[in-house]
Amino acid sequence: MSRFHDEVQAIRARYPEGSRSAALPALRLAQEKHGWLSRQAIEETAEALDVTPAFCYSVATFYDMLHLEPVGKxxxxxxxxxxxxxxxxxxxxxxxxxxxxxxxxxxxxxxxxxxxxxxxxxxxxxxxxxxxxxxxxxxxxxxxxxxxxxxxxxxx
Ligand code: FES
Structure with missing residues (x-):
């Protein structure tokens, strides 16, 4: 498994109520890694959380601090x-x-x-x-x- 996957598992462990609650911090981690949330980054995050990409996408579209296209530094x-x-x-x-x-x-x-x-x-x-x-x-x-x-x- 990748380092990103391990880091997402560490985030999941902080949310005993379930993976869905960990989606926001996991997506922020993915964004830190990639600079923005490409389709691939969202799918990778969803897989690590064991949720659907559609769920991660719905979270990503709700929060302005999550970027669905490239942004500046x-x-x-x-x-x-x-x-x-x-x-x-x-x-x-x-x-x-x-x-x-x-x-x-x-x-x-x-x-x-x-x-x-x-x-x-x-x-x-x-x-x-x-x-x-x-x-x-x-x-x-x-x-x-x-x-x-x-x-x-x-x-x-
Ligand atoms: S209207 Fe709430 S911060 Fe601007």
Missing amino acids: HTIDVCTNLPCALCGAQRVIEAFESELGIHAGETTEDGEITLRAVECLGGCGYATVVAVDDRYHHSVRAETVPEIVGGIDGGT
């Missing part, structure tokens, strides 16, 4: 749900687009940064919320954007 996710929209999320996205020279949904030419508009990031009381990789920024305004980009390793 870093991801910038800007929440655009209502509370963040009311606090200027669109202006924040436009500031990132201007700073990075790309549109939301695109990756910089050097493959470093992907900018995305995403659903609620769970910090609605601190809108606008932006996630840079696994680090969350609260109360982001357009004026804050250059500092955030400058703080990214490899940022412009």
Whole structure:
């Protein structure tokens, strides 16, 4: 068996209620390994968990932090749900687009940064919320954007 399979078994052991509960951390592990979740990566994860690929795919499509297509080395996710929209999320996205020279949904030419508009990031009381990789920024305004980009390793 592969090292990935062994690592997934270690994750499964932490979830006595069953393999389905381990799907999210197992898919995150697969994403760390491959950079994104290709069909092959999802099938490999499903096999290691002994669940169907369709189940893993359903989990992967539910969570914004799981990528079903290639992304840059870093991801910038800007929440655009209502509370963040009311606090200027669109202006924040436009500031990132201007700073990075790309549109939301695109990756910089050097493959470093992907900018995305995403659903609620769970910090609605601190809108606008932006996630840079696994680090969350609260109360982001357009004026804050250059500092955030400058703080990214490899940022412009
Ligand atoms: S609406 Fe933006 S974090 Fe919830």
